[in-house]
Amino acid sequence: MTTAVVPHVPARLGRFVLRMFRPHIYVTYALLWVLALESSAVALTGTAWRPTGATWVRVVTVVLALLFLRMLDEQKDLAYDRVHHPDRPLVTGAITVTELRGAMAALTAVVAGLNALQSATALLLILTSLGYALFLAVLEGASRAVRDRQLLNLAVTCPVQVLLGAYVYGALAAAGTVTADWHGVVLLALCACVFLHFEFARKTAWTAEPTARLYSAGLGPRRSAAVTAGFAAGAIGCQVALFAPDGPLGLLPCLAAVLPAWGTRRFLAARRGGWPLPAAMGFVVSTYLALVVRAVLLP
Structure with a gap:
Protein backbone atom coordinates (compact mmCIF):
# COMPACT_ATOMS: atom_id res chain seq x y z
CA MET A 1 0.00 0.00 0.00
CA THR A 2 2.80 2.44 0.91
CA THR A 3 4.63 1.63 -2.34
CA ALA A 4 1.51 2.42 -4.33
CA VAL A 5 1.19 5.94 -3.00
CA VAL A 6 4.87 6.92 -3.09
CA PRO A 7 4.79 8.09 -6.75
CA HIS A 8 1.91 10.42 -5.88
CA VAL A 9 3.63 12.07 -2.91
CA PRO A 10 5.28 14.93 -4.87
CA ALA A 11 1.94 15.87 -6.42
CA ARG A 12 0.21 15.72 -3.03
CA LEU A 13 2.93 17.90 -1.50
CA GLY A 14 2.67 20.30 -4.41
CA ARG A 15 -1.06 20.73 -3.89
CA PHE A 16 -0.47 21.23 -0.17
CA VAL A 17 2.10 23.95 -0.84
CA LEU A 18 -0.10 25.80 -3.32
CA ARG A 19 -3.02 25.80 -0.89
CA MET A 20 -1.37 26.23 2.53
CA PHE A 21 1.85 28.04 1.58
CA ARG A 22 0.67 30.44 -1.09
CA PRO A 23 3.90 31.34 -2.91
CA HIS A 24 2.81 34.85 -3.91
CA ILE A 25 2.43 35.68 -0.21
CA TYR A 26 5.07 33.64 1.62
CA VAL A 27 7.82 33.87 -1.00
CA THR A 28 7.26 37.61 -1.47
CA TYR A 29 7.38 38.12 2.31
CA ALA A 30 10.59 36.10 2.69
CA LEU A 31 12.21 37.87 -0.26
CA LEU A 32 11.42 41.37 1.00
CA TRP A 33 12.33 40.48 4.60
CA VAL A 34 15.77 39.09 3.75
CA LEU A 35 16.60 41.84 1.25
CA ALA A 36 15.48 44.58 3.65
CA LEU A 37 17.45 43.15 6.57
CA GLU A 38 20.61 42.44 4.59
CA SER A 39 20.62 45.68 2.59
CA SER A 40 20.02 47.79 5.70
CA ALA A 41 22.76 45.99 7.64
CA VAL A 42 25.25 46.56 4.84
CA ALA A 43 24.20 50.16 4.21
CA LEU A 44 24.71 50.99 7.91
CA THR A 45 28.39 50.13 7.48
CA GLY A 46 28.68 52.84 4.84
CA THR A 47 29.19 50.26 2.09
CA ALA A 48 27.11 50.16 -1.07
CA TRP A 49 24.81 47.12 -1.12
CA ARG A 50 24.16 44.87 -4.06
CA PRO A 51 22.74 41.33 -3.84
CA THR A 52 25.23 38.49 -4.25
CA GLY A 53 24.98 34.75 -4.67
CA ALA A 54 25.01 34.39 -0.86
CA THR A 55 22.02 36.76 -0.70
CA TRP A 56 19.93 34.35 -2.76
CA VAL A 57 21.07 31.42 -0.61
CA ARG A 58 19.67 33.29 2.40
CA VAL A 59 16.43 34.07 0.57
CA VAL A 60 15.94 30.43 -0.44
CA THR A 61 16.84 29.30 3.08
CA VAL A 62 14.24 31.55 4.70
CA VAL A 63 11.57 30.52 2.17
CA LEU A 64 12.23 26.84 2.89
CA ALA A 65 12.34 27.48 6.65
CA LEU A 66 8.92 29.17 6.47
CA LEU A 67 7.60 26.18 4.53
CA PHE A 68 9.03 23.90 7.23
CA LEU A 69 7.19 25.96 9.87
CA ARG A 70 3.93 25.85 7.88
CA MET A 71 4.13 22.07 7.64
CA LEU A 72 4.85 21.84 11.35
CA ASP A 73 1.92 24.14 12.19
CA GLU A 74 -0.42 21.95 10.16
CA GLN A 75 0.48 19.01 12.38
CA LYS A 76 0.31 20.99 15.65
CA ASP A 77 -3.18 22.27 14.79
CA LEU A 78 -4.61 18.93 13.67
CA ALA A 79 -6.91 18.39 16.69
CA TYR A 80 -8.25 21.96 16.43
CA ASP A 81 -8.68 21.72 12.66
CA ARG A 82 -10.66 18.49 12.92
CA VAL A 83 -13.36 20.47 14.72
CA HIS A 84 -13.07 23.95 13.23
CA HIS A 85 -11.43 23.49 9.80
CA PRO A 86 -12.54 20.09 8.51
CA ASP A 87 -11.50 20.99 4.96
CA ARG A 88 -7.77 21.30 5.78
CA PRO A 89 -5.52 18.92 3.78
CA LEU A 90 -4.29 16.96 6.80
CA VAL A 91 -7.84 16.48 8.07
CA THR A 92 -9.24 15.33 4.72
CA GLY A 93 -6.30 13.02 4.00
CA ALA A 94 -5.09 15.06 1.03
CA ILE A 95 -1.71 14.83 2.79
CA THR A 96 -0.52 12.68 5.68
CA VAL A 97 1.63 13.33 8.73
CA THR A 98 4.22 10.89 7.39
CA GLU A 99 4.42 12.76 4.09
CA LEU A 100 4.77 16.10 5.83
CA ARG A 101 7.49 14.82 8.13
CA GLY A 102 9.36 13.33 5.20
CA ALA A 103 9.17 16.67 3.41
CA MET A 104 10.39 18.47 6.54
CA ALA A 105 13.39 16.14 6.74
CA ALA A 106 14.16 16.85 3.08
CA LEU A 107 13.85 20.62 3.65
CA THR A 108 16.22 20.39 6.61
CA ALA A 109 18.78 18.52 4.50
CA VAL A 110 18.54 21.13 1.72
CA VAL A 111 18.95 24.17 3.97
CA ALA A 112 21.76 22.45 5.87
CA GLY A 113 23.57 21.70 2.63
CA LEU A 114 23.12 25.22 1.29
CA ASN A 115 24.42 26.86 4.46
CA ALA A 116 27.24 24.39 5.12
CA LEU A 117 28.72 25.80 1.90
CA GLN A 118 28.52 29.32 3.36
CA SER A 119 29.81 29.04 6.93
CA ALA A 120 29.53 26.98 10.09
CA THR A 121 27.81 29.96 11.74
CA ALA A 122 25.10 30.10 9.09
CA LEU A 123 24.56 26.36 9.39
CA LEU A 124 24.33 26.50 13.19
CA LEU A 125 21.91 29.44 13.18
CA ILE A 126 19.46 27.95 10.69
CA LEU A 127 19.47 24.57 12.42
CA THR A 128 18.87 26.34 15.73
CA SER A 129 15.82 28.06 14.23
CA LEU A 130 14.34 24.79 12.98
CA GLY A 131 15.26 22.99 16.19
CA TYR A 132 13.52 25.61 18.30
CA ALA A 133 10.39 25.20 16.17
CA LEU A 134 10.43 21.46 16.83
CA PHE A 135 10.90 22.10 20.54
CA LEU A 136 7.82 24.33 20.46
CA ALA A 137 5.77 21.54 18.91
CA VAL A 138 6.69 19.32 21.85
CA LEU A 139 6.04 22.13 24.35
CA GLU A 140 2.60 22.89 22.92
CA GLY A 141 1.72 19.21 23.03
CA ALA A 142 2.73 18.99 26.68
CA SER A 143 1.30 22.31 27.91
CA ARG A 144 -2.36 23.19 27.42
CA ALA A 145 -1.65 26.75 28.58
CA VAL A 146 0.96 27.29 25.87
CA ARG A 147 -1.34 25.68 23.34
CA ASP A 148 -4.55 27.53 24.19
CA ARG A 149 -3.55 30.91 25.63
CA GLN A 150 -2.94 33.16 22.64
CA LEU A 151 -0.58 35.68 24.20
CA LEU A 152 1.51 33.02 25.93
CA ASN A 153 1.67 31.06 22.70
CA LEU A 154 2.84 34.15 20.84
CA ALA A 155 5.50 34.83 23.48
CA VAL A 156 7.07 31.41 22.96
CA THR A 157 6.62 31.22 19.17
CA CYS A 158 7.75 34.74 18.18
CA PRO A 159 11.43 33.89 18.85
CA VAL A 160 11.33 31.68 15.75
CA GLN A 161 10.97 34.82 13.62
CA VAL A 162 13.77 36.51 15.59
CA LEU A 163 16.02 33.47 15.13
CA LEU A 164 15.46 33.51 11.37
CA GLY A 165 16.37 37.19 11.32
CA ALA A 166 19.44 36.41 13.44
CA TYR A 167 20.37 33.76 10.88
CA VAL A 168 20.42 36.38 8.11
CA TYR A 169 22.38 38.91 10.17
CA GLY A 170 24.70 36.30 11.67
CA ALA A 171 25.49 34.85 8.25
CA LEU A 172 26.45 38.35 7.06
CA ALA A 173 28.68 38.84 10.10
CA ALA A 174 30.31 35.42 9.64
CA ALA A 175 31.07 36.30 6.02
CA GLY A 176 32.76 39.52 7.13
CA THR A 177 30.19 41.65 5.30
CA VAL A 178 29.14 43.44 8.50
CA THR A 179 30.51 43.72 12.02
CA ALA A 180 28.01 42.56 14.60
Missing part, protein backbone atom coordinates in the same frame (compact mmCIF):
# COMPACT_ATOMS: atom_id res chain seq x y z
CA ASP A 181 27.05 45.48 16.87
CA TRP A 182 24.00 47.26 18.30
CA HIS A 183 22.70 48.01 14.81
CA GLY A 184 21.95 44.33 14.39
CA VAL A 185 19.87 44.24 17.57
CA VAL A 186 17.80 47.23 16.45
CA LEU A 187 17.36 45.79 12.95
CA LEU A 188 16.07 42.54 14.41
CA ALA A 189 13.72 44.52 16.67
CA LEU A 190 12.50 46.47 13.64
CA CYS A 191 11.68 43.26 11.74
CA ALA A 192 10.01 41.75 14.81
CA CYS A 193 7.79 44.83 15.18
CA VAL A 194 6.79 44.69 11.51
CA PHE A 195 5.87 41.02 11.86
CA LEU A 196 4.00 41.53 15.14
CA HIS A 197 2.02 44.45 13.71
CA PHE A 198 0.63 42.18 11.02
CA GLU A 199 0.23 39.25 13.42
CA PHE A 200 -1.92 41.32 15.80
CA ALA A 201 -3.80 43.02 12.96
CA ARG A 202 -5.00 39.73 11.49
CA LYS A 203 -6.24 38.57 14.91
CA THR A 204 -7.92 41.76 16.08
CA ALA A 205 -11.67 42.20 15.65
CA TRP A 206 -14.63 43.74 17.45
CA THR A 207 -16.51 40.45 17.67
CA ALA A 208 -15.70 36.84 16.88
CA GLU A 209 -16.84 33.28 17.43
CA PRO A 210 -16.04 31.98 20.93
CA THR A 211 -13.62 29.43 19.46
CA ALA A 212 -11.76 31.97 17.31
CA ARG A 213 -8.10 32.40 18.21
CA LEU A 214 -7.96 36.18 18.41
CA TYR A 215 -5.80 38.42 20.58
CA SER A 216 -8.74 40.78 20.90
CA ALA A 217 -10.71 38.00 22.60
CA GLY A 218 -8.42 38.26 25.61
CA LEU A 219 -7.33 41.89 25.44
CA GLY A 220 -10.51 43.46 24.14
CA PRO A 221 -10.69 45.15 20.74
CA ARG A 222 -9.42 48.56 21.84
CA ARG A 223 -6.41 47.27 23.73
CA SER A 224 -5.61 44.83 20.93
CA ALA A 225 -5.79 47.74 18.48
CA ALA A 226 -3.46 49.76 20.71
CA VAL A 227 -0.92 46.92 20.74
CA THR A 228 -1.22 46.56 16.95
CA ALA A 229 -0.57 50.27 16.45
CA GLY A 230 2.18 50.15 19.08
CA PHE A 231 4.18 47.59 17.14
CA ALA A 232 3.97 49.76 14.03
CA ALA A 233 5.20 52.69 16.11
CA GLY A 234 8.02 50.49 17.40
CA ALA A 235 9.09 49.71 13.84
CA ILE A 236 9.11 53.42 12.98
CA GLY A 237 11.07 54.20 16.14
CA CYS A 238 13.73 51.64 15.23
CA GLN A 239 14.06 53.22 11.79
CA VAL A 240 14.51 56.67 13.29
CA ALA A 241 17.19 55.36 15.65
CA LEU A 242 19.07 53.73 12.80
CA PHE A 243 18.61 56.06 9.86
CA ALA A 244 17.88 59.59 11.12
CA PRO A 245 21.56 60.62 10.68
CA ASP A 246 21.21 59.94 6.95
CA GLY A 247 18.70 62.76 6.47
CA PRO A 248 15.38 62.71 4.57
CA LEU A 249 16.31 59.78 2.31
CA GLY A 250 17.30 57.74 5.31
CA LEU A 251 13.82 58.16 6.76
CA LEU A 252 12.05 57.19 3.54
CA PRO A 253 10.69 53.94 5.04
CA CYS A 254 8.94 55.94 7.78
CA LEU A 255 6.39 57.12 5.20
CA ALA A 256 4.77 53.70 5.58
CA ALA A 257 3.49 54.91 8.98
CA VAL A 258 0.46 56.36 7.21
CA LEU A 259 -0.92 52.84 6.71
CA PRO A 260 -1.12 51.72 10.37
CA ALA A 261 -2.33 55.20 11.29
CA TRP A 262 -5.19 54.86 8.81
CA GLY A 263 -5.83 51.26 9.87
CA THR A 264 -6.10 52.26 13.53
CA ARG A 265 -8.48 55.12 12.78
CA ARG A 266 -10.60 52.95 10.50
CA PHE A 267 -10.85 50.09 12.99
CA LEU A 268 -11.74 52.28 15.98
CA ALA A 269 -14.26 54.33 14.01
CA ALA A 270 -16.02 51.31 12.48
CA ARG A 271 -16.70 49.54 15.81
CA ARG A 272 -17.38 46.35 13.87
CA GLY A 273 -15.49 43.84 11.79
CA GLY A 274 -11.77 43.28 11.90
CA TRP A 275 -8.63 45.30 11.37
CA PRO A 276 -8.31 46.36 7.71
CA LEU A 277 -5.80 43.75 6.58
CA PRO A 278 -4.78 45.52 3.33
CA ALA A 279 -3.36 48.32 5.49
CA ALA A 280 -1.41 45.84 7.63
CA MET A 281 -0.09 43.94 4.63
CA GLY A 282 0.73 47.21 2.91
CA PHE A 283 2.77 48.29 5.94
CA VAL A 284 4.89 45.13 5.75
CA VAL A 285 5.47 45.40 2.01
CA SER A 286 6.05 49.16 1.86
CA THR A 287 8.38 49.18 4.88
CA TYR A 288 10.61 46.40 3.58
CA LEU A 289 10.54 47.67 0.01
CA ALA A 290 11.44 51.19 1.14
CA LEU A 291 14.33 49.84 3.21
CA VAL A 292 15.71 48.10 0.13
CA VAL A 293 15.28 51.21 -2.04
CA ARG A 294 16.96 53.33 0.63
CA ALA A 295 19.96 51.01 0.76
CA VAL A 296 20.29 51.01 -3.02
CA LEU A 297 20.00 54.79 -3.40
CA LEU A 298 22.25 55.88 -0.55
CA PRO A 299 25.86 56.40 -1.70
Whole structure:
Protein backbone atom coordinates (compact mmCIF):
# COMPACT_ATOMS: atom_id res chain seq x y z
CA MET A 1 0.00 0.00 0.00
CA THR A 2 2.80 2.44 0.91
CA THR A 3 4.63 1.63 -2.34
CA ALA A 4 1.51 2.42 -4.33
CA VAL A 5 1.19 5.94 -3.00
CA VAL A 6 4.87 6.92 -3.09
CA PRO A 7 4.79 8.09 -6.75
CA HIS A 8 1.91 10.42 -5.88
CA VAL A 9 3.63 12.07 -2.91
CA PRO A 10 5.28 14.93 -4.87
CA ALA A 11 1.94 15.87 -6.42
CA ARG A 12 0.21 15.72 -3.03
CA LEU A 13 2.93 17.90 -1.50
CA GLY A 14 2.67 20.30 -4.41
CA ARG A 15 -1.06 20.73 -3.89
CA PHE A 16 -0.47 21.23 -0.17
CA VAL A 17 2.10 23.95 -0.84
CA LEU A 18 -0.10 25.80 -3.32
CA ARG A 19 -3.02 25.80 -0.89
CA MET A 20 -1.37 26.23 2.53
CA PHE A 21 1.85 28.04 1.58
CA ARG A 22 0.67 30.44 -1.09
CA PRO A 23 3.90 31.34 -2.91
CA HIS A 24 2.81 34.85 -3.91
CA ILE A 25 2.43 35.68 -0.21
CA TYR A 26 5.07 33.64 1.62
CA VAL A 27 7.82 33.87 -1.00
CA THR A 28 7.26 37.61 -1.47
CA TYR A 29 7.38 38.12 2.31
CA ALA A 30 10.59 36.10 2.69
CA LEU A 31 12.21 37.87 -0.26
CA LEU A 32 11.42 41.37 1.00
CA TRP A 33 12.33 40.48 4.60
CA VAL A 34 15.77 39.09 3.75
CA LEU A 35 16.60 41.84 1.25
CA ALA A 36 15.48 44.58 3.65
CA LEU A 37 17.45 43.15 6.57
CA GLU A 38 20.61 42.44 4.59
CA SER A 39 20.62 45.68 2.59
CA SER A 40 20.02 47.79 5.70
CA ALA A 41 22.76 45.99 7.64
CA VAL A 42 25.25 46.56 4.84
CA ALA A 43 24.20 50.16 4.21
CA LEU A 44 24.71 50.99 7.91
CA THR A 45 28.39 50.13 7.48
CA GLY A 46 28.68 52.84 4.84
CA THR A 47 29.19 50.26 2.09
CA ALA A 48 27.11 50.16 -1.07
CA TRP A 49 24.81 47.12 -1.12
CA ARG A 50 24.16 44.87 -4.06
CA PRO A 51 22.74 41.33 -3.84
CA THR A 52 25.23 38.49 -4.25
CA GLY A 53 24.98 34.75 -4.67
CA ALA A 54 25.01 34.39 -0.86
CA THR A 55 22.02 36.76 -0.70
CA TRP A 56 19.93 34.35 -2.76
CA VAL A 57 21.07 31.42 -0.61
CA ARG A 58 19.67 33.29 2.40
CA VAL A 59 16.43 34.07 0.57
CA VAL A 60 15.94 30.43 -0.44
CA THR A 61 16.84 29.30 3.08
CA VAL A 62 14.24 31.55 4.70
CA VAL A 63 11.57 30.52 2.17
CA LEU A 64 12.23 26.84 2.89
CA ALA A 65 12.34 27.48 6.65
CA LEU A 66 8.92 29.17 6.47
CA LEU A 67 7.60 26.18 4.53
CA PHE A 68 9.03 23.90 7.23
CA LEU A 69 7.19 25.96 9.87
CA ARG A 70 3.93 25.85 7.88
CA MET A 71 4.13 22.07 7.64
CA LEU A 72 4.85 21.84 11.35
CA ASP A 73 1.92 24.14 12.19
CA GLU A 74 -0.42 21.95 10.16
CA GLN A 75 0.48 19.01 12.38
CA LYS A 76 0.31 20.99 15.65
CA ASP A 77 -3.18 22.27 14.79
CA LEU A 78 -4.61 18.93 13.67
CA ALA A 79 -6.91 18.39 16.69
CA TYR A 80 -8.25 21.96 16.43
CA ASP A 81 -8.68 21.72 12.66
CA ARG A 82 -10.66 18.49 12.92
CA VAL A 83 -13.36 20.47 14.72
CA HIS A 84 -13.07 23.95 13.23
CA HIS A 85 -11.43 23.49 9.80
CA PRO A 86 -12.54 20.09 8.51
CA ASP A 87 -11.50 20.99 4.96
CA ARG A 88 -7.77 21.30 5.78
CA PRO A 89 -5.52 18.92 3.78
CA LEU A 90 -4.29 16.96 6.80
CA VAL A 91 -7.84 16.48 8.07
CA THR A 92 -9.24 15.33 4.72
CA GLY A 93 -6.30 13.02 4.00
CA ALA A 94 -5.09 15.06 1.03
CA ILE A 95 -1.71 14.83 2.79
CA THR A 96 -0.52 12.68 5.68
CA VAL A 97 1.63 13.33 8.73
CA THR A 98 4.22 10.89 7.39
CA GLU A 99 4.42 12.76 4.09
CA LEU A 100 4.77 16.10 5.83
CA ARG A 101 7.49 14.82 8.13
CA GLY A 102 9.36 13.33 5.20
CA ALA A 103 9.17 16.67 3.41
CA MET A 104 10.39 18.47 6.54
CA ALA A 105 13.39 16.14 6.74
CA ALA A 106 14.16 16.85 3.08
CA LEU A 107 13.85 20.62 3.65
CA THR A 108 16.22 20.39 6.61
CA ALA A 109 18.78 18.52 4.50
CA VAL A 110 18.54 21.13 1.72
CA VAL A 111 18.95 24.17 3.97
CA ALA A 112 21.76 22.45 5.87
CA GLY A 113 23.57 21.70 2.63
CA LEU A 114 23.12 25.22 1.29
CA ASN A 115 24.42 26.86 4.46
CA ALA A 116 27.24 24.39 5.12
CA LEU A 117 28.72 25.80 1.90
CA GLN A 118 28.52 29.32 3.36
CA SER A 119 29.81 29.04 6.93
CA ALA A 120 29.53 26.98 10.09
CA THR A 121 27.81 29.96 11.74
CA ALA A 122 25.10 30.10 9.09
CA LEU A 123 24.56 26.36 9.39
CA LEU A 124 24.33 26.50 13.19
CA LEU A 125 21.91 29.44 13.18
CA ILE A 126 19.46 27.95 10.69
CA LEU A 127 19.47 24.57 12.42
CA THR A 128 18.87 26.34 15.73
CA SER A 129 15.82 28.06 14.23
CA LEU A 130 14.34 24.79 12.98
CA GLY A 131 15.26 22.99 16.19
CA TYR A 132 13.52 25.61 18.30
CA ALA A 133 10.39 25.20 16.17
CA LEU A 134 10.43 21.46 16.83
CA PHE A 135 10.90 22.10 20.54
CA LEU A 136 7.82 24.33 20.46
CA ALA A 137 5.77 21.54 18.91
CA VAL A 138 6.69 19.32 21.85
CA LEU A 139 6.04 22.13 24.35
CA GLU A 140 2.60 22.89 22.92
CA GLY A 141 1.72 19.21 23.03
CA ALA A 142 2.73 18.99 26.68
CA SER A 143 1.30 22.31 27.91
CA ARG A 144 -2.36 23.19 27.42
CA ALA A 145 -1.65 26.75 28.58
CA VAL A 146 0.96 27.29 25.87
CA ARG A 147 -1.34 25.68 23.34
CA ASP A 148 -4.55 27.53 24.19
CA ARG A 149 -3.55 30.91 25.63
CA GLN A 150 -2.94 33.16 22.64
CA LEU A 151 -0.58 35.68 24.20
CA LEU A 152 1.51 33.02 25.93
CA ASN A 153 1.67 31.06 22.70
CA LEU A 154 2.84 34.15 20.84
CA ALA A 155 5.50 34.83 23.48
CA VAL A 156 7.07 31.41 22.96
CA THR A 157 6.62 31.22 19.17
CA CYS A 158 7.75 34.74 18.18
CA PRO A 159 11.43 33.89 18.85
CA VAL A 160 11.33 31.68 15.75
CA GLN A 161 10.97 34.82 13.62
CA VAL A 162 13.77 36.51 15.59
CA LEU A 163 16.02 33.47 15.13
CA LEU A 164 15.46 33.51 11.37
CA GLY A 165 16.37 37.19 11.32
CA ALA A 166 19.44 36.41 13.44
CA TYR A 167 20.37 33.76 10.88
CA VAL A 168 20.42 36.38 8.11
CA TYR A 169 22.38 38.91 10.17
CA GLY A 170 24.70 36.30 11.67
CA ALA A 171 25.49 34.85 8.25
CA LEU A 172 26.45 38.35 7.06
CA ALA A 173 28.68 38.84 10.10
CA ALA A 174 30.31 35.42 9.64
CA ALA A 175 31.07 36.30 6.02
CA GLY A 176 32.76 39.52 7.13
CA THR A 177 30.19 41.65 5.30
CA VAL A 178 29.14 43.44 8.50
CA THR A 179 30.51 43.72 12.02
CA ALA A 180 28.01 42.56 14.60
CA ASP A 181 27.05 45.48 16.87
CA TRP A 182 24.00 47.26 18.30
CA HIS A 183 22.70 48.01 14.81
CA GLY A 184 21.95 44.33 14.39
CA VAL A 185 19.87 44.24 17.57
CA VAL A 186 17.80 47.23 16.45
CA LEU A 187 17.36 45.79 12.95
CA LEU A 188 16.07 42.54 14.41
CA ALA A 189 13.72 44.52 16.67
CA LEU A 190 12.50 46.47 13.64
CA CYS A 191 11.68 43.26 11.74
CA ALA A 192 10.01 41.75 14.81
CA CYS A 193 7.79 44.83 15.18
CA VAL A 194 6.79 44.69 11.51
CA PHE A 195 5.87 41.02 11.86
CA LEU A 196 4.00 41.53 15.14
CA HIS A 197 2.02 44.45 13.71
CA PHE A 198 0.63 42.18 11.02
CA GLU A 199 0.23 39.25 13.42
CA PHE A 200 -1.92 41.32 15.80
CA ALA A 201 -3.80 43.02 12.96
CA ARG A 202 -5.00 39.73 11.49
CA LYS A 203 -6.24 38.57 14.91
CA THR A 204 -7.92 41.76 16.08
CA ALA A 205 -11.67 42.20 15.65
CA TRP A 206 -14.63 43.74 17.45
CA THR A 207 -16.51 40.45 17.67
CA ALA A 208 -15.70 36.84 16.88
CA GLU A 209 -16.84 33.28 17.43
CA PRO A 210 -16.04 31.98 20.93
CA THR A 211 -13.62 29.43 19.46
CA ALA A 212 -11.76 31.97 17.31
CA ARG A 213 -8.10 32.40 18.21
CA LEU A 214 -7.96 36.18 18.41
CA TYR A 215 -5.80 38.42 20.58
CA SER A 216 -8.74 40.78 20.90
CA ALA A 217 -10.71 38.00 22.60
CA GLY A 218 -8.42 38.26 25.61
CA LEU A 219 -7.33 41.89 25.44
CA GLY A 220 -10.51 43.46 24.14
CA PRO A 221 -10.69 45.15 20.74
CA ARG A 222 -9.42 48.56 21.84
CA ARG A 223 -6.41 47.27 23.73
CA SER A 224 -5.61 44.83 20.93
CA ALA A 225 -5.79 47.74 18.48
CA ALA A 226 -3.46 49.76 20.71
CA VAL A 227 -0.92 46.92 20.74
CA THR A 228 -1.22 46.56 16.95
CA ALA A 229 -0.57 50.27 16.45
CA GLY A 230 2.18 50.15 19.08
CA PHE A 231 4.18 47.59 17.14
CA ALA A 232 3.97 49.76 14.03
CA ALA A 233 5.20 52.69 16.11
CA GLY A 234 8.02 50.49 17.40
CA ALA A 235 9.09 49.71 13.84
CA ILE A 236 9.11 53.42 12.98
CA GLY A 237 11.07 54.20 16.14
CA CYS A 238 13.73 51.64 15.23
CA GLN A 239 14.06 53.22 11.79
CA VAL A 240 14.51 56.67 13.29
CA ALA A 241 17.19 55.36 15.65
CA LEU A 242 19.07 53.73 12.80
CA PHE A 243 18.61 56.06 9.86
CA ALA A 244 17.88 59.59 11.12
CA PRO A 245 21.56 60.62 10.68
CA ASP A 246 21.21 59.94 6.95
CA GLY A 247 18.70 62.76 6.47
CA PRO A 248 15.38 62.71 4.57
CA LEU A 249 16.31 59.78 2.31
CA GLY A 250 17.30 57.74 5.31
CA LEU A 251 13.82 58.16 6.76
CA LEU A 252 12.05 57.19 3.54
CA PRO A 253 10.69 53.94 5.04
CA CYS A 254 8.94 55.94 7.78
CA LEU A 255 6.39 57.12 5.20
CA ALA A 256 4.77 53.70 5.58
CA ALA A 257 3.49 54.91 8.98
CA VAL A 258 0.46 56.36 7.21
CA LEU A 259 -0.92 52.84 6.71
CA PRO A 260 -1.12 51.72 10.37
CA ALA A 261 -2.33 55.20 11.29
CA TRP A 262 -5.19 54.86 8.81
CA GLY A 263 -5.83 51.26 9.87
CA THR A 264 -6.10 52.26 13.53
CA ARG A 265 -8.48 55.12 12.78
CA ARG A 266 -10.60 52.95 10.50
CA PHE A 267 -10.85 50.09 12.99
CA LEU A 268 -11.74 52.28 15.98
CA ALA A 269 -14.26 54.33 14.01
CA ALA A 270 -16.02 51.31 12.48
CA ARG A 271 -16.70 49.54 15.81
CA ARG A 272 -17.38 46.35 13.87
CA GLY A 273 -15.49 43.84 11.79
CA GLY A 274 -11.77 43.28 11.90
CA TRP A 275 -8.63 45.30 11.37
CA PRO A 276 -8.31 46.36 7.71
CA LEU A 277 -5.80 43.75 6.58
CA PRO A 278 -4.78 45.52 3.33
CA ALA A 279 -3.36 48.32 5.49
CA ALA A 280 -1.41 45.84 7.63
CA MET A 281 -0.09 43.94 4.63
CA GLY A 282 0.73 47.21 2.91
CA PHE A 283 2.77 48.29 5.94
CA VAL A 284 4.89 45.13 5.75
CA VAL A 285 5.47 45.40 2.01
CA SER A 286 6.05 49.16 1.86
CA THR A 287 8.38 49.18 4.88
CA TYR A 288 10.61 46.40 3.58
CA LEU A 289 10.54 47.67 0.01
CA ALA A 290 11.44 51.19 1.14
CA LEU A 291 14.33 49.84 3.21
CA VAL A 292 15.71 48.10 0.13
CA VAL A 293 15.28 51.21 -2.04
CA ARG A 294 16.96 53.33 0.63
CA ALA A 295 19.96 51.01 0.76
CA VAL A 296 20.29 51.01 -3.02
CA LEU A 297 20.00 54.79 -3.40
CA LEU A 298 22.25 55.88 -0.55
CA PRO A 299 25.86 56.40 -1.70
